Amino acid sequence: MKGEIRVEYIKPPWTQQREKVLLDRYVRKDERGEPLEATWDEVASRVSSALALVEKEKDREKYAAEFFDALKNFRVVPGGRVIAAAGTNTNLTYFNCTVIPVECDDPTFGNDSRQGIMDTMKKMVEITSRGGGVGINWSVLRPRGSYVRGVNGRSSGSVSWMEAAGAVAQQVEQGGSRRAALMFMLWDWHPDLLEFLEAKSTGDSKLENANLSVALSNKFMEAVEKDGDWIWKFPDYTHPDYNRKWNGSINTWEQAGLPVVEYGLDSEGNVVPNGKPVKARWIWEKIIKAAHSWGEPGIVFLERYNEQSNLRYREEIISVNPCGEQGLGPYGVCNLCSINLVSHVRKKGGILDVDYDLLRKSVETAVRLSDNVIELDNYFLPQFERSQRLGARRIGIGTMGLADLLILKEIRYGSKESLDFIDALYRFIAVEAYRSSIELAVERGSFPWFDREAYLKGYFIKRLPEDVQKDIARNGIRNSVLLTQAPTGTTSILAGVSSGIEPVFSFSYVREDRTGTYHVRHWLAEKFMKENPGRPLPPYFVSALDLTPEEHVLVQAAVQKHTDSSISKTVNAPFEHSLEEVNKLFKSAYNLGCKGITYFRIGTRKAVLKKKEDGFCCSL
Secondary structure, eight states, rough: TTTHHHHHHBBOOHHHHHHHHHIISSSOOOOSEEEEEHHHHHHHHHHHHHOOOOOOGGGGGHHHHHHHHHHHHEEEEOHHHHHTTSSSSSOOOSSSSEEOOOSSSSTTTSSSSSSHOOOOOHHHHHHHTTOOEEEETTTSOOOOTTGGGGGGGEEEOOOHHHHHHHHHHHHHHHTTTOOOOOOEEEEOOTHHHHHHHHHTSSSTTTTEEEEEEEEHHHHHHHHHHOOEEEEEEEOOTSSSHHHHHHOOOOOHHHHOOOOOEEEEEOOOEEEEEEOEEEEEEHHHHHHHHHHHHOOOSSEEOHHHHHOOOTTTTTTTOEETTTTSOOOOOOOOOOOOOEEEEGGEEEETTTTEEEEEHHHHHHHHHHHHHHHHHHHHHSSSSSHHHHHIIIIIOEEEEEEEEHHHHHHHHTTTTSSSSHHHHEEEHHHHHHHHHHHHHHHHHHHHHHOOOOHHHHHHHHHGGGOHHHHHHHHHHOOOOOOSOOOBOOOOHHHHHHTOOTTTTTBBBBBEEEEEETTTTEEEOOOOHHHHHHTTOOOOOOOOOOBBTOOHHHHHHHHHHHTTTSSSSSSSSSSEEEEOOHHHHHHHHHHHHHTTTOOOEEEETTTSSSOOOOOOOOOEEEEO
8 A cells, every 4th residue: 555654754763773883984083993073974074075175176165065965864875985084084995895916016927926926915905904805816826736837846726825815814904993805706717616616615614704706708608508518728837928928818818829728527526637528517506506505606797797898998807896796907996885765765745756856966976976086095006096097987886775765665676566666767877877977077088098989889888878878979978987786784774774776684683793783673664563553564575585586686687787887786595495496596697687696595604684583694
């Protein structure tokens, strides 16, 4: 029945949990760790004033006020690192996450060397100590058992070095507020793939501090579909050009006509050079089993990611960030900012609906604010500045509060009605973001890597309205990539709304994190029960555990259609979900156009959210 929730202005209640997150994560503190700020208004004022410093002097007061209005009312919520760093005069990074290559600073040694590994770990520590997460694709390292001439020994392989990096990062506490966040990836062609798939098969894994994802190619997915053979491969590391030319891209290596060694299985099932090929479906089944059993590794369709990248003509995406919403090239960064959808709901004619004029203004503010962030970071590594400020000028405008918005609209998350609504909503956001960046280009110029002809041929660009494409051709665009869907874990708690594009986990649950243990009842459910005593929650109050896994994927695909980067989204499944059902689900994600999938079967691993009634836990 429409109109069951009577509100004029949507404003979630301020709770103990929101207060704790604010004080623990985001207020400025002195050298003793004592807070120098006590309220969100103080934090919003600091951040807004700092971001406005990028503007021309005559415009600073105007934009500081615009930014403050958007932040104060939680219409626009910058990434957590921006909130923590802006205006604090510290060395904290403004960027939530980065991707770095396994790369040696001294090119005479080669990237696949002890020097290269140590240089990479050093950069990882520097990033995490400043509050940033790190994504690394370790496929550049030679496989386990390979000969290492310099020490007359054998390589321990890529997975062992991932474990070493994970152990190092575990000692770093970021900016005094959180543990290091990591994403480790490996390509499907790498001979260490089977070991990688089993890396978290035991509860005492050395990689518990890192998220794992396997990078899948179109060729692999075609081989799975056709039940074809699969051969692992790696460059011939005895070749004289190996140290100079090997950078982890097997396609670039082979296209240069350089030799590879093929790997398969011996009679005992070991991966060896020139072994017997295996069926791609056999590997796929192992991926499915790992996801079903312990939730990792996730899957990233990395070749698709590169094909659809706005910057495919300039950089290769080598990894995603720790939460998976951003695929990045070497030294790429996540510059995140979210639109709080709940703050854009107004009551009109007795019906709750999105105020699209206000939403347009918020998108414009978010784009400008995010472009300003690019000028403020200290870029402690020059590679980051070359990639971001002097290169891509990438931003990541996303959303939070989608599930709450659907509840307010009395639409069931995952339904056909919700998919139609999501399609229209996210298309609006995407188009307005691009229009705002075009206007910024008129004022400030296009991003340095802009190549008009190549950019306009991009997969996502060609799907924009014709007038937007013409405006890009005429005026350029300020930011190469604009849209993403981050998990917004603590920032959505701060704003008091559902996280990212996720459904509500549960309407009554226990949350455990570094800030404490909280018994949480969802604010809209509590409001409904107070206004309708004795009545059960209507069907549009649907939780993550009530949805089918297929409904999760359908929502992800609907949002992906209007997102030029990617999405952080967990597909939750019941404990009884079968291997065959996972197989169909993962293939469905690929066929629907998703760039990856993260799957979690309830009851298989501990996480931060627990359903109060039955103790189930979920990774979100």
